[in-house]
Amino acid sequence: MPVKIKIEKKEKHTRARLGKLTTPHGEVETPIFMPVGTQATVKTMTPEEVKETGGRLVLSNTYHLYLRPGHDLVKEAGGLHKFMNWDGPILTDSGGFQVFSLGPLRTITEEGVEFRSHIDGSKHFFTPEKVMEIEQALGADIAMAFDECAPYPCEKEYAVAALERTTRWAERCKRVHKREDQALFGIIQGGVFPDLRERSAKELLAMDFPGYGIGGLSVGEPKELMYEVLDQLMPIMPEDKPRYLMGVGSPDCLIEGVVRGVDMFDCVLPTRIARNGTVFTHNGKLTVRNAEYARDFRPMDQQCDCYACRNYSRAYIRHLIKTDEILGIRLTTIHNLHFIQHLMQNIRQAIREDRLLEYREDFLKVFNAG
Numbered sequence: 334m335p336v337k338i339k340i341e342k343k344e345k346h347t348r349a350r351l352g353k354l355t356t357p358h359g360e361v362e363t364p365i366f367m368p369v370g371t372q373a374t375v376k377t378m379t380p381e382e383v384k385e386t387g388g389r390l391v392l393s394n395t396y397h398l399y400l401r402p403g404h405d406l407v408k409e410a411g412g413l414h415k416f417m418n419w420d421g422p423i424l425t426d427s428g429g430f431q432v433f434s435l436g437p438l439r440t441i442t443e444e445g446v447e448f449r450s451h452i453d454g455s456k457h458f459f460t461p462e463k464v465m466e467i468e469q470a471l472g473a474d475i476a477m478a479f480d481e482c483a484p485y486p487c488e489k490e491y492a493v494a495a496l497e498r499t500t501r502w503a504e505r506c507k508r509v510h511k512r513e514d515q516a517l518f519g520i521i522q523g524g525v526f527p528d529l530r531e532r533s534a535k536e537l538l539a540m541d542f543p544g545y546g547i548g549g550l551s552v553g554e555p556k557e558l559m560y561e562v563l564d565q566l567m568p569i570m571p572e573d574k575p576r577y578l579m580g581v582g583s584p585d586c587l588i589e590g591v592v593r594g595v596d597m598f599d600c601v602l603p604t605r606i607a608r609n610g611t612v613f614t615h616n617g618k619l620t621v622r623n624a625e626y627a628r629d630f631r632p633m634d635q636q637c638d639c640y641a642c643r644n645y646s647r648a649y650i651r652h653l654i655k656t657d658e659i660l661g662i663r664l665t666t667i668h669n670l671h672f673i674q675h676l677m678q679n680i681r682q683a684i685r686e687d688r689l690l691e692y693r694e695d696f697l698k699v700f701n702a703g
């Protein structure tokens with residue numbers, strides 16, 4: 334069994350669980366936030382810095398690595414762990430979301446998806462079989478099945494067609510997935526329709542994957558609607574399998590997801606807004622590049638003990654960002670990753686002490702007040 338979750342504790346008042354996820358590259362605590370390293374790097378960070386911020390499992394992407402540098406090259410390098418010098422667990426997304434996000438640049442058929450590269454416009458064809466070949470060559474510990482993520486909003490008929498294709502493609506992925514040291518996760522679709530979510534879950538649960546992605550969310554729907562879908566879906570999910578809410582998220586969504594029984598999260602948000610000069614603080618977001626911080630010699634977040642907040646002022650980091658000095662976005666990235674990992678650590682502690690709802694209230698009262 335390459336990947337399994339052991340539930341250490343269930344929080345008394347919610348569906349939250351404290352767990353240990355065992356993988357061929359080590360064991361990680363859940364609930365876990367997984368930093369995104371789309372092109373085999375968490376942008377601007379060395380692996381040591383990712384670890385220093387609290388990162389333990391990183392994501393990468395089939396779509397991007399297939400286009401550049403090519404999965405055959407990564408395989409020749411000894412696989413993704415060796416290529417990017419990351420000795421912890423890695424998860425690769427299947428590219429389902431990426432090729433569907435390409436909009437008019439793609440054509441969907443039962444066989445697969447024809448798409449044009451966002452780099453040079455060249456034509457490519459992803460089938461479940463092709464994606465499994467790529468993910469097995471990359472060698473991540475967890476590989477996501479090739480799925481179809483329905484947009485929001487969409488007609489119920491569209492959501493039905495996408496979930497049915499996702500189920501058929503999951504079968505095709507499972508049939509050709511041979512790597513024993515890699516876990517294949519199915520991805521649940523069904524849009525925002527409770528009956529379709531239940532149907533997609535049941536069809537995929539019947540295939541007995543070692544873990545499940547919850548896809549088709551964080552695609553523009555109101556947060557309350559995402560929470561409602563989770564409230565309806567989680568009760569039918571098996572307790573002994575990891576639940577991975579894909580593409581989430583912001584501090585409030587992470588807490589709300591854990592409350593509803595989610596174990597794993599990924600999102601580009603913390604690293605992406607950092608590169609735009611915006612950081613999370615206990616009092617909400619702060620755009621350090623704004624003029625108001627030009628002579629502000631305090632740290633970005635006075636309650637933070639990350640490397641950036643211990644050694645540099647808002648004024649200095651603003652100066653770096655305004656002058657396009659690379660150190661600037663490195664410092665905001667270090668801070669945002671540390672902030673999110675520290676939040677996850679506090680959430681895990683709150684589960685241990687059965688006070689997650691109090692923690693949610695305390696954190697959001699201050700975070701949203703900012």
Ligand SMILES: Nc1nc2c(CCNCC3CCCC3)c3[nH]c(NCCc4ccccc4)nc3cc2c(=O)[nH]1
Nearest residue numbers: 371392393394426429430482548549550551579580602
């Ligand atoms: N296979 C698959 N992937 C999905 C993803 C990608 C998850 N991150 C992959 C990483 C691997 C490398 C790249 C990312 C999603 N991301 C989001 N929302 C992100 C929303 C967002 C976008 C930008 C900023 C903040 C939030 N919803 C998602 C749904 C699905 C889905 O159904 N199927």
